[in-house]
Amino acid sequence: MIYTITANPSIDYVLQVDALNNGEVNRTTSDVKLPGGKGINVSIILKELELDSTALGFVGGATGLMFEKLLQKKNLNTSFTTVEDDTRINVKINATKQDEETEINGTGPAISTDEKSAFLDQLKQVGNDDVVIMSGSLPKQIADTFYLDIAKMIQAQGADFVIDTTGQALLDTLPLHPLVVKPNNHELADLFNTTFKSEQDIVDNARKLLDKGAKHVLVSMAGDGALLVTKDHVYKANAPKGTVINSVGAGDSMIAGFVGTFMKTKDAIESFHEGAACGSATAFSQDIAVRSKINEVYNDITVSQLS
Numbered sequence: 001m002i003y004t005i006t007a008n009p010s011i012d013y014v015l016q017v018d019a020l021n022n023g024e025v026n027r028t029t030s031d032v033k034l035p036g037g038k039g040i041n042v043s044i045i046l047k048e049l050e051l052d053s054t055a056l057g058f059v060g061g062a063t064g065l066m067f068e069k070l071l072q073k074k075n076l077n078t079s080f081t082t083v084e085d086d087t088r089i090n091v092k093i094n095a096t097k098q099d100e101e102t103e104i105n106g107t108g109p110a111i112s113t114d115e116k117s118a119f120l121d122q123l124k125q126v127g128n129d130d131v132v133i134m135s136g137s138l139p140k141q142i143a144d145t146f147y148l149d150i151a152k153m154i155q156a157q158g159a160d161f162v163i164d165t166t167g168q169a170l171l172d173t174l175p176l177h178p179l180v181v182k183p184n185n186h187e188l189a190d191l192f193n194t195t196f197k198s199e200q201d202i203v204d205n206a207r208k209l210l211d212k213g214a215k216h217v218l219v220s221m222a223g224d225g226a227l228l229v230t231k232d233h234v235y236k237a238n239a240p241k242g243t244v245i246n247s248v249g250a251g252d253s254m255i256a257g258f259v260g261t262f263m264k265t266k267d268a269i270e271s272f273h274e275g276a277a278c279g280s281a282t283a284f285s286q287d288i289a290v291r292s293k294i295n296e297v298y299n300d301i302t303v304s305q306l307s
């Protein structure tokens with residue numbers, strides 16, 4: 001089983017306006033409410049790949065009820081922990097004529113000690129051959145070590161884990177050997193306080209993550225494609241041609257494609273190919289990609305061995 005953790009899910013209220021005029025009354029041309037969260041995005045892609053997952057997280061209040069109702073349309077397996085405070089709302093404003101996107105993200109609910117304990121109790125069922133994917137921001141009153149503590153817990157129970165975060169929180173988990181980590185090239189540079197002048201610089205720094213304990217390193221590079229760095233080889237996937245409509249969720253989709261395929265095949269190269277297709281397909285879609293779009297993009301991607 002694959003478990004996804006979205007500690008701080010949201011209702012994403014996406015507004016379309018012709019132009020955003022600060023300090024004035026603005027009227028939308030359209031709007032939509034979507035269930036948001038990086039782990040939720042992973043579960044949605046896994047569903048498209050016909051793989052079961054269980055989505056975990058903290059959900060509460062009237063907005064939590066709305067969140068779960070919106071998510072019902074996705075037909076996902078969920079086991080959320082109910083909390084007293086409201087699930088957050090994130091507002092995304094797309095100004096068409098200005099070609100600008102403005103985001104206002106809520107901080108999320110405060111989580112009590114009892115609510116946190118109830119959440120962790122659910123992870124006691126995780127065991128051999130399971131994978132837990134942790135991603136996204138943390139709600140209030142949850143310590144920065146939350147993901148690290150979970151990684152230690154589930155590793156002791158025989159499960160693998162994937163963590164999609166940045167900075168010290170990522171580095172702290174590497175000695176526990178995550179199945180895969182996926183920084184983009186800018187996040188990777190920030191990790192080691194450097195700048196990249198060549199693709200080889202990116203590979204060299206990705207190898208540092210392997211040396212620190214990661215089993216596989218994916219590096220997304222936007223229009224320059226993506227890299228997979230393993231202990232033995234380096235592979236590159238080209239960026240397929242297409243119009244980027246929405247980059248939100250592309251990284252989550254890439255992780256879902258890689259992990260889901262790897263669980264079935266144990267083939268890192270094929271998993272990389274599928275992951276790259278899922279990421280690009282979402283970038284070319286209004287929302288998280290559907291299977292037909294993933295298949296279409298897959299055929300436009302070539303994976304080549306660099307070393």
